[in-house]
Amino acid sequence: MARQRFDALRLVEERKPVNITPPSSKVSDYFGENTFGPSIMKEQLSSDIFNRLQNAIHRGERIDENVADAVATSLKAWAISKGVTHYTHWFQPLTGSTAEKHDAFFELSSDGLAIERFKGSALVRQEPDASSFPSGGLRQTFEARGYTAWDPTSPAFIIESGSGKTLCIPTIFVSYTGESLDNKAPLLKALEQVDKAATSVCQIFDRSIEKVQASLGCEQEFFLIDRALADARPDILLTGRTLFGRTPPKGQQLDDHYFGSIPSRVTRFLQELEIESYKLGIPIKTRHNEVAPSQFEVAPIFEEVNVANDHNVLLMDLMKKVASRHNFRVLFHEKPFQGMNGSGKHNNWSLITDKGRNLLQPSTKAKENLIFITFFINILKAVYDNADLLRASIASASNDFRLGANEAPPAIISAFIGTQLYDILTELEHNGDIKVKKGDNIYMKLGISKIPPILLDNTDRNRTSPFAFTGNKFEFRAVGSNSNNARAMTVLNTAVANQLDLFKKEVDKLIEQDEKKEVAIIDILRSYIPSVKKIIFEGNGYGDEWVKEAKRRGLSNLMDTPRALSVLKKPATSRLFKRMKIMTQAEVDARHEIRLQNYIMKMQIESRVMADLALNHIAPTAIRYQTMLIENVRGLKDIGLEDQTEETMITIQKVAKHLNQVKKLANDMTQERKRINNIENVEEKAIAYCDDVKEKYFEELRWHVDKLETMIDDEMWPLPKYRELLFLR
Ligand code: ADP
Ligand code: MG
Numbered sequence: 001m002a003r004q005r006f007d008a009l010r011l012v013e014e015r016k017p018v019n020i021t022p023p024s025s026k027v028s029d030y031f032g033e034n035t036f037g038p039s040i041m042k043e044q045l046s047s048d049i050f051n052r053l054q055n056a057i058h059r060g061e062r063i064d065e066n067v068a069d070a071v072a073t074s075l076k077a078w079a080i081s082k083g084v085t086h087y088t089h090w091f092q093p094l095t096g097s098t099a100e101k102h103d104a105f106f107e108l109s110s111d112g113l114a115i116e117r118f119k120g121s122a123l124v125r126q127e128p129d130a131s132s133f134p135s136g137g138l139r140q141t142f143e144a145r146g147y148t149a150w151d152p153t154s155p156a157f158i159i160e161s162g163s164g165k166t167l168c169i170p171t172i173f174v175s176y177t178g179e180s181l182d183n184k185a186p187l188l189k190a191l192e193q194v195d196k197a198a199t200s201v202c203q204i205f206d207r208s209i210e211k212v213q214a215s216l217g218c219e220q221e222f223f224l225i226d227r228a229l230a231d232a233r234p235d236i237l238l239t240g241r242t243l244f245g246r247t248p249p250k251g252q253q254l255d256d257h258y259f260g261s262i263p264s265r266v267t268r269f270l271q272e273l274e275i276e277s278y279k280l281g282i283p284i285k286t287r288h289n290e291v292a293p294s295q296f297e298v299a300p301i302f303e304e305v306n307v308a309n310d311h312n313v314l315l316m317d318l319m320k321k322v323a324s325r326h327n328f329r330v331l332f333h334e335k336p337f338q339g340m341n342g343s344g345k346h347n348n349w350s351l352i353t354d355k356g357r358n359l360l361q362p363s364t365k366a367k368e369n370l371i372f373i374t375f376f377i378n379i380l381k382a383v384y385d386n387a388d389l390l391r392a393s394i395a396s397a398s399n400d401f402r403l404g405a406n407e408a409p410p411a412i413i414s415a416f417i418g419t420q421l422y423d424i425l426t427e428l429e430h431n432g433d434i435k436v437k438k439g440d441n442i443y444m445k446l447g448i449s450k451i452p453p454i455l456l457d458n459t460d461r462n463r464t465s466p467f468a469f470t471g472n473k474f475e476f477r478a479v480g481s482n483s484n485n486a487r488a489m490t491v492l493n494t495a496v497a498n499q500l501d502l503f504k505k506e507v508d509k510l511i512e513q514d515e516k517k518e519v520a521i522i523d524i525l526r527s528y529i530p531s532v533k534k535i536i537f538e539g540n541g542y543g544d545e546w547v548k549e550a551k552r553r554g555l556s557n558l559m560d561t562p563r564a565l566s567v568l569k570k571p572a573t574s575r576l577f578k579r580m581k582i583m584t585q586a587e588v589d590a591r592h593e594i595r596l597q598n599y600i601m602k603m604q605i606e607s608r609v610m611a612d613l614a615l616n617h618i619a620p621t622a623i624r625y626q627t628m629l630i631e632n633v634r635g636l637k638d639i640g641l642e643d644q645t646e647e648t649m650i651t652i653q654k655v656a657k658h659l660n661q662v663k664k665l666a667n668d669m670t671q672e673r674k675r676i677n678n679i680e681n682v683e684e685k686a687i688a689y690c691d692d693v694k695e696k697y698f699e700e701l702r703w704h705v706d707k708l709e710t711m712i713d714d715e716m717w718p719l720p721k722y723r724e725l726l727f728l729r
Contacts, residue, residue, distance in 0.1 A: 008228035032281035068120030183486035197500035217302030221343035240333035247339035248723035335401035342402035343481035382499035387413035395564035397602035399480035409466035416465035464541030562686035
């Protein structure tokens with residue numbers, strides 16, 4: 001039984017780092033070579049077509065048939081010149097890990113010449129065979145079929161796989177009546193709205209600003225585990241995390257992994273990952289070890305949100321492929337190992353104007369600081385007003401194990417801004433009605449003439465906050481490592497767009513009443529500060545104190561996905577999405593249902609795998625070990641050493657006790673599942689899975705199994721242990 005574990009251990013011992021040769025010593029020689037980006041477009045398209053396409057990309061103008069045909073023709077020629085034989089519309093359906101999406105979508109047609117007939121219409125629109133993608137009843141309600149539509153704002157790219165090269169065209173996935181069936185369509189709408197609202201606020205200050213782009217730099221955390229060891233654990237294989245396993249005596253306490261020297265097999269993996277990412281135009285920049293052993297991070301240079309998110313989805317797929325070439329498995333699960341840090345996807349986000357100014361960058365110029373403080377306070381107000389929706393946007397079965405655990409952002413949404421900015425808010429709050437006389441320095445009077453341009457040094461950073469201001473951007477850290485950023489980014493940008501729009505209306509009203517512009521702005525901002533301060537927390541977000549304090553402030557602390565998602569049923573939610581033209585009621589409902597179903601499925605699988613491991617792997621091992629001990633006792637008695645059997649007898653009893661509990665809990669949990677599976681209402685069922693399966697059984701069952709792990713002969717234990725998974729590579 002333990003054979004697989006020991007075979008795997010032997011394999012790991014023999015592994016050699018894979019040699020990597022970069023295509024060139026200069027990254028610029030091959031950066032983006034597999035994408036149909038602006039420079040290659042400019043080269044291949046006539047200038048008229050190129051300009052019209054750019055207008056479509058940057059101004060949202062319609063793409064007519066001629067442009068589509070011309071782009072399709074040159075896209076095809078470019079792709080064929082690179083050895084591509086097939087094309088596919090690439091999209092991000094509503095559920096599932098990116099791997100499911102990838103497998104389902106990257107189907108190759110049997111006709112190797114398919115690409116030869118590539119027309120504008122095929123570029124713009126396709127009907128994928130997508131009946132198996134979840135739609136939360138949307139397609140049944142409206143129209144049986146869905147189609148994918150080209151997103152010209154994200155460059156097409158070439159994926160190489162064993163079977164050849166495929167041209168992938170980023171698309172949205174919608175039903176025939178226009179309901180979005182994916183993550184990208186609502187995101188694009190939210191980005192359009194935030195552009196509109198932010199531009200209109202900018203124009204109060206500077207009429208020349210015509211566009212504001214939201215930017216995203218996503219730090220991706222992950223674990224890298226030897227493939228043979230990971231594959232010897234059915235729980236990692238089927239659920240992405242370890243359901244059992246004792247924390248090793250040497251864990252992350254020593255903090256020696258953080259920024260430690262990266263082991264060579266890992267270095268080679270990261271090297272190849274970088275090369276492959278660069279070819280696809282993904283600007284990976286940093287890499288270092290994370291806090292837990294075998295945990296790592298890659299972060300790209302920030303880009304426009306939609307492109308950055310496509311790149312993150314693509315990067316995750318790439319990581320899985322490259323890892324397997326280096327005999328690793330990448331774990332994107334938010335909490336693969338109990339007692340170790342979990343993994344997140346830190347969403348660094350800001351707003352940048354078409355003049356290149358980051359609206360979240362404080363400045364030495366007083367006038368610019370008014371713009372900064374305007375956006376800063378409005379964003380915090382949006383976070384306060386939409387905290388529950390932001391919480392829901394990051395909720396998933398797997399992130400539940402990370403959020404609120406002692407080494408991860410809490411499930412309470414709060415923001416960290418640092419003492420200097422906090423003081424500025426307080427000053428603003430208290431300096432009352434300002435009377436500005438001719439010749440006054442208004443900024444001085446407002447107390448915003450002197451915001452230091454570099455606000456936070458590294459010591460002032462608070463890493464425990466789910467939403468932190470980090471000098472010139474906000475960092476939404478509570479996003480799960482395995483999730484699609486689009487959901488969090490849709491909610492954040494929608495909430496901010498809505499807030500900026502409301503703010504602009506209030507300011508306009510005061511200006512109409514002959515209030516001075518700057519005073520009007522400050523008056524409105526000042527009125528927001530009491531609510532904004534409620535969401536600000538500067539202390540340790542991992543501590544219990546904060547939970548109590550948040551309760552006093554009336555902030556939500558939604559600890560599990562089914563309850564966090566209930567905000568999707570609230571009228572305020574559909575009002576917001578409707579007002580900002582992001583999603584209809586039906587689209588919100590569909591998402592609610594799909595995510596609950598997904599939660600149920602995930603918990604069901606975990607519970608099944610747990611029971612299977614307990615009853616078919618752990619229990620038989622415990623029995624075999626027990627029998628060995630019994631024979632030992634019998635033998636000792638036979639040779640007259642009766643008085644030497646006491647300790648072993650105690651162990652036999654202990655093993656028996658835990659063994660019985662393991663069997664009982666696994667069987668009871670299975671019975672409970674059967675009851676819950678009959679519940680019709682999806683939300684009730686999800687809550688029952690959370691409370692009556694996960695909460696009631698998982699920890700307890702695990703405790704007994706982990707106890708057995710400490711008692712049973714190491715040679716017999718069937719599952720690779722934590723120290724092997726985490727320290728061998
Ligand atoms: P940290 O100290 O949080 O680890 P890093 O420098 O490693 O910071 O990562 C920061 C991430 O934030 C990078 O992906 C970077 O490109 C991104 N970033 C920097 N400035 C901005 C910005 N204005 N908007 C969005 N993302 C940004
Ligand atoms: Mg960070």
